[in-house]
Amino acid sequence: MKNIIINKEFDKIVKNRFDIYNSLFLNLPYPKVSNIGMLIPLLHQVCKSELEKGKDPSEIMDSFFNSHTQIISEEEKIDFMFRVIQYVERQVVLYDSVEDSGFKMLVNLENNLSFKDYIHLARSKNNLDEFLDKLATFSTRIVFTAHPTQFYPPSVLDIIAKLRLLIADNNINDIDLTLQQLGLTSLINSKKPTPNDEAKNVIYFLKSVYYNAVGDLYAHIKENVQGTQFDNPNLIQFGFWPGGDRDGNPFVTAETTMDVSDDLRMSLMSCYYNDIVDFEKKLTFRKVEGDIDNLKNKLYLTIFDKTKTLKFDDIINPLYKIKESLINNYNSLYLDELEKFIDKVKIFRTHFAALDIRQNHTVHKQTIEEILKKEKLIKNSLDELSKAELITILTKKAVQVNVDEYNDIVKDTIKTISQLQIIQHKNGEEGCNRYIISNSEDIFSVLFVYALLKWCGWKNENIPMDIIPLFESIEGMKNSEKIMTELFEIPEYRNHITQRNNFQTIMLGFSDGTKDGGYLQANWSIFKTKENLTSVCNHHNIKAIFFDGRGGPPARGGGKTHRFYASQSERIANHAIQITIQGQTITSKYGTKAHFIHNCEQLLTAGL
Template sequence: MPDTDAIAVPTLTSEFPVVGDDPHIDAPLRATVRRLSTLLGRTLADQHGQEMLDLVEQVRKLTKDAKSSDSEASAQDVQNRLAELPIEQATALTRAFAQYFLLANAAEQVYRVRSLQERPASESWVPRTVAAVHESVGAEGLQEAVDSLDVRLIFTAHPTEASRRAVLTKLRKISDILENDTEDGTPERRRQDHLLSELIESLWQTDELRRQRPTPQDESRNVLYYLTQLYRQTMPGFLDDLREELRAHGADLRERQVPLRFGSWIGGDRDGNPYVTAEVTREVLQMQAETAVELAIDVVSELIGDLSISSEMTGQDEELRASIDADLAFPSEVDEVQQRMFEQEPYRLKLGTMRAKLKATGERIRTGAPHVHGKDYYDSEELQDDFSVLRGALARHGGRRAADGAIAVAQQVLAGSGLNLAVLDVREHSEKHHDVLARLFDRVGELDRPYMELSREERTKVLAAELASRRPLVGTALAEDETILDDATRTTYKVFGEIRDAHRQYGQSSIETYIVSMTHGADDILAVALLAREAGLVTLPGGDQNRSDISFAPLLEEVAELRHAGEILDEMLSDPSYREIVRLRGDLQEVMLGYSDGNKDSGVITSQWEIHQAQRLLRDAAARHGVTLRLFHGRGGSVGRGGGPTYDAILAQPYGVLEGEIKFTEQGEVISDKYTLPTLARENLDLSLAAVLEGSALHTTPRSTPEQLDRFGEVMQQVSDASYARYRTLAD
């Protein structure tokens, strides 16, 4: 019989193993899960009667018996019982077990938080790593490694993440209640149980599934929820603790440096998603920008309350006064009354004008009005300039601790969020760009046969020559004759114009990289660069007038491309025009590695081994061309999508690959697990940054001898070949 509570209501799965096999270690967690399942059992009895609760217990017992006996007959008993259920009962039964596991996961997250909070600070990821790097390479080497840090976590939507925000919010509230541990039988426990019962009842009556397919805008709102919480609750403490740890070892963060930031694919990932149009990209960018401005207003408003420094005590600062006067030249909410009120408190007055400019920025974004310098902010750099004015004045007038304290943290938080909250990547399939160029080249009629009949090598030569030329391939032709492009190719080409417009509205940090799926050769990247040039994102007239407002990243996914990764990158960087684009982008070349399609193509072991070898090839090719390599790992949550422990995955990269630069996806299926609770979010940020810092500073040479590496390669190749052969037998 299952455990019972005081009123003899059975729990749902009181005997299920929850997190492990040690009853002593897991006892508190098991008790919490039993508590939640008891409350869920009461909800079931209230909503559907005792009969439904008895059915749940019956199926649980049959399943447990089948598992323990490992007999086909017992398993058949379970199947027979389920097959005879009416659809209404089957649905309720399924929901009961699904909600049990949601509640069990919420409880487990709380206990993960407790274990982290009980861990000594010296054993945390960042302190331990900073100390190790300092011991190995000294303060100067630590500073050099920190200066190179640019860790980017890219949030993506994914069909396996089906949870609605309404469900996630309730689970978050349940976790918040459970964080306050209480003793059974106390008034506090009874109050908690009342609140938990209310939430569980509401959870049961909430439809877990959206009845309409979520739009990219819906997905963006979901990610904005997490990003807002991260910037409000997690990033300030993360950056402050990192700065203090670095200073204790003779290093520091640069004033505007953000060693870890966030990006997004939602609203920019067009590959295979016809719902992501240029218009959708525009809407998502506006949503992100409005949220970022609201966040900045809140941060600045909090500082206004803190910086009550009087010029009567410290003296006037001419640079600060001049900056305030320039701001007050524009009408704003900082009227004469406020100016008189804060006449002797210039820091509050300056922050007040900054808040006014942020509000004007929000209005500009909503209305699409043009930027007016001094009235609103064009991009994050202008906001950062105002922070620098504040900190400089404080430092000159005896307020260095204030300058390096809360205001410094606020500056760095807003340097990360910027005025767009997350950098948006754009992604499209390689063939889409060739479809556009085929219509353009065939219209010109200079090729000896249609563009799509050219070999890959021939296309590369044609595109290289066109990119090096100064003539416009499109010019005014599209405006004069819209039939040059059909609906599909026009949609593809229109995105480049949308990127250009986004840069004008939100600054170039809003969209920095265009990713090309299924890149098979250099022609796939040159094609995108040429279309970007036609849209005005790239100009290469020569000399100081050259510019590139965006970077281009090949996405290598299948085994064939991974094995030729070095050749593809070498061919790209050997083209003078494209090499100039890379130079204009800071001599940084991003390459994305796809895990999911490689796994589908060759199986888990072969896919991982080929990606590992591809990283070596890319590292060496980038080094030959004097380029910094940033690898973008398209990892998912499951093993089949490249999932696994983030720290181990980062450190498992070949030596010399990490130079402070890395990107990896946080797919929808794992975002809620990693980022719902602030402590878990902080843990994920800490371990990600620590792994990149360690790999960049300490894994610059092989850990093994050449003979060991050769032997390792031979063994892995044998394992990979055997795995691939077996996988293809199953797949084919």
């Protein structure tokens, strides 16, 4: 009965509205085949009925062309089918826009707990204090990855966003005009996207959706815990792989990483600048005008010149000063809006999203091997050293590495690590402080990176980077408990963990586990691995954080994320939720402000 009601509501909110707007769409003219929109429903009916009779697709198409068109030549037939695809692609865009515009109504049909519902539940069970304590330290990290074929160009994304708003307002004339624009706009990139293009596609969502969505969600959370001292800007964090993930992608270089880190920072400064310009129009008071104008001018310089940067304190301190003046002199006018902006600055700081570096273990092994050959510690291979000798070299020996002495991937690996300090100086430490090792197979997967960070970056200083092993295969997960135990018992590495506030992040990959053992075994292996690694970390007084590599479709770990985390056992560490979001999921589950807020609330309530 419930499903029938939901289906009826869906038809009313989505299907019926789509049919109305699609009738406009089907009449859009295309060159050469002006009536193609009217032929598509006919083609659908013919194909459906004839395929059910078991007819050959080629025969069906030939019969359709003979009966319903004057198309004769093979070239014209191919052209027609190509234009059908063009139409259908745009119908998909239209359908998605209709569905997105009705999302708030659709989501009310589900029985998911919102954050507000969760607060009421905690209060009714008399464990609100426990919940608030957890909320004060908990964090979620949504890490965006890039699947370039799943992204529309920015011009199309703008059309989709415009359509969504017009459909919500039922603005028929402007919808018709926008559909005409969509019909004549290419849905694909004119050239293969570069890693920088992939990054820009994701940054588009950061700027146009997530920047304000995070502010709204955080304000909503604060509103629901009024009367408390809640202040946890780490509650919602973003990670970023485009431009930093070079595992299997030779086009991602050290230069790419630096460029993307600059793009992230400069895009954020643009968002801050726009907010300050809005405040300039509202806070027209003598005692704050100078501070606003000064901050606005400083932000403006950082938008277009990558050599110009601002520290976090350079932004937040003037805002605190303005806030104090509003309270003391101007009846707290616009104070709520200013506090919302301050919260956004505390969340995004100067980096927008943390740029993760990821590389394969085999590349680090090759790099270490080349360095030790230059140092004359080996002749040809690491196999010449005993395990104890290699551990000693990696953890105790000081090595001076000259990047110009190496070639190709080794050179780029050294260069990438060498510039991490520069990125942290420009974007803040949080802007790039995680190094992920894919295909981790033993303790050296981590120790190779530890040594490279020491030799090529921080020398004798503390290393402000989280070194994150990624266990992807079923075999890797089986060995992970032994690997982490060995690592924690190496004094130098244990000291590094102490410097990282006794947190160890461990990434578990889903898709490779699926290839190894299937969907069920992969899920079960991840579950048991988390329990075992939590036990290991607890034994060494270390807090485990699990970073889940989950794809879009269920076969790659997608599906009901809320249920996945809500089903974790009490024997699994629950200090944070960290998860990768791939291109397809970025647009489908986090592509609008309403989608983002709803799915973030689901992550939070699952973890809390």
